[in-house]
Amino acid sequence: xxxxxxxxFSFWVFLGLAVLGVAAAGCGRAAWARxxxxxxxxxxxAFTGGVCAQTGRPPLGxxxxxxxxxxxxxxxxxxxxxxxxxxxxxLVALAWGAVVLLLFILVWVPRRVNPDxxxxxxxxxxxxxxxxxxxxxxxFYSALIALAWPGRDGDGEMRRLLITRSRRFLLLGTAVFxxxxxxxxxxxxxxxxxxxxxxxxxxxxxxxxxxASAALHLPPKLAANPRALRLAYxxxxxxxxxxxLVHQVTESFL
Amino acid sequence: xxxxxxxxxxxxxxxxxxxxxAVGIVxxxxxxxxxxxxSMDHGLILDWLLASLGGKSxxxxxxxxxxxxxxxVGVLVLNLCCCAWTKLLPRxxxxxxxxxxxLLLAHVLMILILLGHLSxxxxxxxxxxxxxxxxxxxxxxxxxxxxxEQVHYVNDxxxxxxxxxxxxxxxxxxxxxxxxxxxxxxxxxxxxxxxTAELRILEPLVKNxxxxxxxxxxxxxxxxxxxxGAVLTASHNPLTGLFFAAYLAWxxxxxxxxxxxxxRKPPTLGNG
Numbered sequence: 318x319x320x321x322x323x324x325x326f327s328f329w330v331f332l333g334l335a336v337l338g339v340a341a342a343g344c345g346r347a348a349w350a351r352x353x354x355x356x357x358x359x360x361x362x363a364f365t366g367g368v369c370a371q372t373g374r375p376p377l378g379x380x381x382x383x384x385x386x387x388x389x390x391x392x393x394x395x396x397x398x399x400x401x402x403x404x405x406x407x408l409v410a411l412a413w414g415a416v417v418l419l420l421f422i423l424v425w426v427p428r429r430v431n432p433d434x435x436x437x438x439x440x441x442x443x444x445x446x447x448x449x450x451x452x453x454x455x456x457f458y459s460a461l462i463a464l465a466w467p468g469r470d471g472d473g474e475m476r477r478l479l480i481t482r483s484r485r486f487l488l489l490g491t492a493v494f495x496x497x498x499x500x501x502x503x504x505x506x507x508x509x510x511x512x513x514x515x516x517x518x519x520x521x522x523x524x525x526x527x528x529a530s531a532a533l534h535l536p537p538k539l540a541a542n543p544r545a546l547r548l549a550y551x552x553x554x555x556x557x558x559x560x561x562l563v564h565q566v567t568e569s570f571l
Numbered sequence: 572x573x574x575x576x577x578x579x580x581x582x583x584x585x586x587x588x589x590x591x592x593a594v595g596i597v598x599x600x601x602x603x604x605x606x607x608x609x610s611m612d613h614g615l616i617l618d619w620l621l622a623s624l625g626g627k628s629x630x631x632x633x634x635x636x637x638x639x640x641x642x643x644v645g646v647l648v649l650n651l652c653c654c655a656w657t658k659l660l661p662r663x664x665x666x667x668x669x670x671x672x673x674l675l676l677a678h679v680l681m682i683l684i685l686l687g688h689l690s691x692x693x694x695x696x697x698x699x700x701x702x703x704x705x706x707x708x709x710x711x712x713x714x715x716x717x718x719x720e721q722v723h724y725v726n727d728x729x730x731x732x733x734x735x736x737x738x739x740x741x742x743x744x745x746x747x748x749x750x751x752x753x754x755x756x757x758x759x760x761x762x763x764x765x766x767t768a769e770l771r772i773l774e775p776l777v778k779n780x781x782x783x784x785x786x787x788x789x790x791x792x793x794x795x796x797x798x799x800g801a802v803l804t805a806s807h808n809p810l811t812g813l814f815f816a817a818y819l820a821w822x823x824x825x826x827x828x829x830x831x832x833x834x835r836k837p838p839t840l841g842n843g
Contacts, residue, residue, distance in 0.1 A: 433743045439773050488829040495822045503815070507773045510699060510784035510804025512814075513691065515611040517599040524592040531585045536578040568736070 324367025325428065331360040331388070332420040338395065338413035342406055347399065350409060354396040357416070361389040372430045374438075377446040379431035380565040381423060388419040390454040403478040408465035415461060422562065426569040441504040448497025453554075453561050455490030456529070459483045460554030463547045476543060483550050484533070490554070491529040498522060521560050529553040576653035584650055587643035594636060607633055613699045616692035644685065651682050673828050680821035687814030695780075695807035704791055704800040711805050714761050717783060721755040724788055724799040731790040731799065738787075749773065754785055754801035770801070782806045 334357035341350035365385055368376060376382035395412030398405065436442050462483035466476045501522075502512035513519060532549040539545040574580060598604035607630050611619050620637065623630035659675040662668075696712045703709060708718035725748055730741050749772055758766040758778065768776045770785040777783075784804040791798045 432740045433745070434739050435742055435744050435747045435749050436773070438744060485829075485832050488832050492822070492825045492829045495825055499815070499818050499822055502818070506811070507775055507784070509786055510775065510782060510806050511612065511691070511697065512811075513688070515599075515608050517596050520592045520595045520599065524589055524596070527585050527589050527592070531582060531589070534578055534581055534585075536582070
């Protein structure tokens with residue numbers, strides 16, 4: 318009960334600070350954005366810690382666990398985007414905006430942890446969910462970078478840096494996603510007797526991987542065009558996260 | 572060969588597969604296809620395909636969708652093979668860069684994975700959802716027979732036979748003891764008993780290529796009193812291990828390529 322109250326309190330603090338993070342980044346207040354970002358990151362850690370204290374396991378399924386954890390990963394990436402040669406104000410604002418979006422969904426869906434399903438204690442099930450919950454924000458971050466890089470008339474060097482970063486996170490997100498897929502296949506094989514099932518979840522997962530593959534295999538002409546790259550790097554993260562959110566929100570009300 | 576190995580063809584093939592998957596996602600949620608699609612999991616896809624091609628219009632359309640998906644994947648495999656042969660393999664002669672080796676390996680492993688998928692759909696046998704009460708048995712291909720000798724279920728049987736989502740909520744660690752709930756199963760080859768095992772959920776029996784999986788327990792109220800039975804999946808595929816080995820190797824290769832992408836200096840404007 319105490320853990321629930323603590324995590325709920327941390328949630329509101331996390332949300333409030335993330336909103337401030339968007340505002341500070343949007344207004345170009347770099348020092349404020351860093352300070353608020355650090356505080357938001359700590360609040361996110363407290364929130365996720367509180368959720369874990371309630372369940373006694375890592376965040377796995379359900380809106381509260383998954384969205385809270387993904388918001389924490391995105392907050393880490395948003396905070397990290399403020400440093401180094403590729404520090405970019407629109408990217409920081411977009412990343413904090415994504416954190417706010419995920420947390421805002423938790424304002425109106427029931428904020429409750431998932432019942433402790435016995436299968437959650439199976440190693441490969443955990444590996445599947447943990448990889449999926451890490452891969453989604455990584456892919457989403459790659460898409461946000463694609464949205465944030467300057468157009469043709471903007472800073473060419475910044476564009477080059479952000480294109481490279483977007484590609485790297487697309488690769489990393491896909492690799493983690495695939496690690497989750499193979500864990501999920503093994504879980505499914507042990508539970509249902511086959512590693513593949515013909516349903517929406519399996520088809521969606523395959524589609525996310527193929528969209529990432531398409532983005533990583535552009536012919537040279539298209540790969541040299543920032544606008545084409547933007548169109549290619551965006552869909553894996555945007556559609557993947559969109560599909561994931563639809564699942565979580567609809568399941569929350571069932 | 573040049574056209575078959577081109578990135579443009581690959582994008583078209585990927586586009587075709589993605590389109591088919593999108594159609595499949597819609598079909599998985601729209602009646603009557605949402606009711607028919609789970610039947611694709613009941614046995615080998617090849618058997619389902621042969622049966623459904625001559626079936627009702629719903630399953631007919633689903634099988635046409637499946638064939639279109641296979642055709643698009645077929646073009647992709649052809650492109651992968653040609654690309655590996657004409658582009659990635661010659662790159663190795665120009666030097667021994669680790670990156671070139673990893674790229675070739677990733678593509679070859681992808682081909683193996685897709686072949687593994689094909690074998691899972693066409694080789695051996697699969698029977699899903701075999702419901703057996705203690706004392707009942709089921710005959711399988713290859714003169715095999717499985718019999719449930721005893722079911723030991725220590726939790727509340729009233730919590731059985733629930734829809735998936737509801738079951739996921741009530742079958743908590745406290746309400747379902749995975750270690751204590753067991754089904755004692757015997758496997759017969761002709762008149763000879765070849766194996767006896769206690770099956771638990773998530774702990775399948777694998778013996779001589781036969782994989783016997785306990786998916787869930789069910790309650791049977793048909794004879795006045797409640798009895799608990801086992802829902803089993805029996806399957807046999809000689810290449811399942813190979814598929815997983817290829818998949819793991821592929822993911823490892825992908826991770827190495829990712830590490831390389833992070834370590835390498837940013838390339839000039841382009842796709843790397």
